[in-house]
Amino acid sequence: MELAVVARQAGLRVSVVRRYLALGLFEPSAGTGRAPLFAPSSAARAAKAERLRRDLGLNPAGAVLACELLDRIRELESRGPNRSG
């Protein structure tokens, strides 16, 4: 889906979503450099980052870091209690 569609699904302005893209919160999954396309999960990630930013007073980079740390925690937890990364 296009960036504008990501924004609409996330309930955010395009400029906000574009900022999270620039910070690397998500990447294009298809399309060209000029017309990138994004997976549906991008909308959920952008919405989550914006909720954290808004509710906890983070700046956008901090919100992205928080999302990435959460990803890492989930990944570690899914590996089971006796293994470490």
Added chain:
Amino acid sequence: MAVEYKDYYEVLGLPRDASQDDIRRAYRKRARQYHPDLNADPDAEDRFKELGEAYEVLSDPDKRGRYDRLGAQWRAQGAAPGNGDFEDFFERQGFDRDMGMEFGDGVFSEFFERLFGDGAAARPSGPMRGRDIEAIIELSLEDALNGARRRLSLGDGHSVAVNIPAGVREGQRIRVAGQGAPGRDGAPAGDLYLLVRLKPHPRFRRQGDDLLVDVRVAPWEAAVGATVPVSTLAGTAQVRVPAGSSSGRRLRLRGRGLPAGDDKRGDLYATVEIAVPKELSDEERELFEKLASVSDFNPREGGR
């Protein structure tokens, strides 16, 4: 129905003489702990909202004072202090302006509403522009073409004079500044938007920006050709009926239709309708019969 007392100090884990710094620090730490995106517990969202409400009250000296005084009374009596009528829930956003934070769009508890529901503390404060209103206005085709002045009555007994500019189209919105809902605290009123709907016309049919009309012609006019009058939106015009026109032929009068934006106009299409005299004089009948005998025209077969 008794509304349960909420101990905001306990929610934040604070003693009753906690300082503003203590309150802010406790809220920030617990917010990170209980934010639903960071805490998988099903109760997390409710606890997060409760934290926000506690912070909203204790961080504001006025609200905190009121809460300390009336809340203690509430707790002691187990009933609501006389604060007036209960108000419905509404949503608002809380702000922690110093830290650039908002705590989401939660709904405050009934307890909060009872204490602060008199409006002064709980509503978003400050002047706010009135909202815009939209209404439908029906115009005749002539008024849309030429413009018009109308007097509209607003619900409250007042009326307002409105200028409809010439050349408006179906679906266009006309803005009447300052006639929307009144503003609050000295802020300006909103605007009134009139949505244009064109009324059906007794003579013309509308097709987009074009108009359709029938033009009646005599058989000899249709056969030999003639220039005949046809009505338009702005009076009568002359149209050339070419020789050999049958009923149903469309004659186009360019630019005689409805306004089409940018000083453009649609067209008027006059459809030929051949009208035959019901009664003929003797001489007319003779001439028609002579015509029938000299002509080999058969309308029911192909060819001419």
